[in-house]
Amino acid sequence: MRLDLRLIVLTDRELAAPRPVEDIVAACLAAGAPAIQLRDKNATARALLEQATRLLRLTRRHRALLFLNDRLDVALAAGADGVHLGPADLPITAARRAAPPPFLIGYSTDDPAEARRAAAAGADYIGCGAVFGTTTKDVGGERIGLERLAQVVRAVDIPVIGIGGIGPENAAETRRTGAAGVAVIRAVMGAQDPGKAVRELLAAFAGTSGGQARVG
Numbered sequence: 001m002r003l004d005l006r007l008i009v010l011t012d013r014e015l016a017a018p019r020p021v022e023d024i025v026a027a028c029l030a031a032g033a034p035a036i037q038l039r040d041k042n043a044t045a046r047a048l049l050e051q052a053t054r055l056l057r058l059t060r061r062h063r064a065l066l067f068l069n070d071r072l073d074v075a076l077a078a079g080a081d082g083v084h085l086g087p088a089d090l091p092i093t094a095a096r097r098a099a100p101p102p103f104l105i106g107y108s109t110d111d112p113a114e115a116r117r118a119a120a121a122g123a124d125y126i127g128c129g130a131v132f133g134t135t136t137k138d139v140g141g142e143r144i145g146l147e148r149l150a151q152v153v154r155a156v157d158i159p160v161i162g163i164g165g166i167g168p169e170n171a172a173e174t175r176r177t178g179a180a181g182v183a184v185i186r187a188v189m190g191a192q193d194p195g196k197a198v199r200e201l202l203a204a205f206a207g208t209s210g211g212q213a214r215v216g
Contacts, residue, residue: 004034015189031195039069052078096122112155130164171204
């Protein structure tokens with residue numbers, strides 16, 4: 001089955017404020033965003049489930065994907081399309097056992113060997129960064145650069161998504177590494193016109209399919 005990961009928009013309530021996250025997500029989906037990742041590290045499980053339920057109505061309407069950051073339990077309870085895990089989260093093998101197909105699992109790493117292990121364990125895509133650096137996520141000012149991203153792309157046969165400091169001005173550079181798409185927070189959540197930002201980001205990946213999902 002096709003997995004369109006040309007653009008994953010990560011939510012951020014602080015960057016969205018005073019606008020509701022749901023309003024920005026609705027604008028992104030109307031502009032063609034193929035995937036949303038609900039990211040709210042301070043929310044309780046109950047609050048996260050409520051947010052996911054509201055966002056899922058929007059993503060379903062636009063035939064887009066909804067991922068949850070870190071929380072497999074909430075993703076499954078909400079009926080979301082997938083979860084994105086990091087090295088400190090539930091192991092991919094355990095998540096794969098708990099999640100029925102065609103549930104999707106993403107994994108964060110900028111190490112080619114770790115990316116290969118993640119793919120072998122059942123990850124559907126790799127999130128790799130911070131490519132250009134970021135102040136949004138807690139990665140200690142890390143900036144891996146385009147060559148490291150390209151190394152991860154070459155290491156696996158599943159889609160690799162660049163993240164970290166990516167916006168309309170450098171998305172095309174990211175594509176040239178072979179990345180299937182980009183994941184963004186500030187470039188969209190903090191944009192005055194989120195729909196315009198989405199269209200510009202998607203334009204950098206025009207003519208691509210965003211990757212091929214594993215089947216079943």
